[in-house]
Amino acid sequence: MNKNIVLIGFMGTGKSAIGRRLAARLNREFVDTDEEIERITGKTIAQLFAKYGERRFRSEEALMVKKVASRENLVVATGGGVVLNPENVRLLKESGILILLTADPEVIYRRVKRKKNRPLLEGSSDLLSRIKELMEKHGAAYQVAEFTVDTGAHTVEESVEKILGFLREKYGIQ
Structure with a gap:
């Protein structure tokens, strides 16, 4: 089995x-698709958002998804919004x-509250409310996954052990 293992989910999971x-x-x-976009563009995700806006970032993200989807045997960490584009989901x-x-919104809040590289959270005076709002807005898009792990409840x-167990049981991946 040469399929990629693709991790999706909200920021901070x-x-x-x-x-x-x-x-x-x-x-x-x-x-890591976000790291690859930064490497190729020479700009951080926050800089891309600030200079060109979310549309340009999503276009870079779609190009990166095409690249990783054309390869095999990868473990891929995607950006939190990658599943908002149906073509990305199809390819992945x-x-x-x-x-x-x-993870619960409170767990995500604790993980991201001091980070300055989260463009979708910038300018929000109530970070926890913004996280809850985005999670609610994007929640249905994540239902494309075959398996789910609550990283707020596990180290x-x-x-990793839960994912490996699923991959062994369902796909025979060792």
């Missing part, structure tokens, strides 16, 4: 941290197994 650990355990290459599902990482290592 641990996609990058869990993805890196999962890739190491599966002996696969790890790709075609080439991979979608795993949703979730990184426990989350």
Whole structure:
């Protein structure tokens, strides 16, 4: 089985941290789509949003999804909004197994409150309310996943073990 393992979920759910650990355990290459966009454009996600707006960022994201979907045997951490584009979802599902990482809004708040690299949260005076609003708005889009792990209830290592158990049971991936 050469399908990619694709981690989706709201910002702050641990996609990058869990993805890196999962890739190491599966002996696969790890790709973080946001990091790749930053590398290719020479700008941070926040700079892309500030200079060109969300539309331009989403267009860069769609190009990156095409790139990773054309490859095999990857563990991919996606940006939180990647599933808002149906074409991204189609490509990622075609080439991979979608795993949703979730956490309660309060957990996400604790994880992201000091970070300044979250453009969708910028300018919000009530960060927790903004997180809840975005989670509600985007929630249905995440239902495309085959398996879900609540990273607020589990450590990184426990989350990785849960994903590995699912992959072994359903796909025979060791």
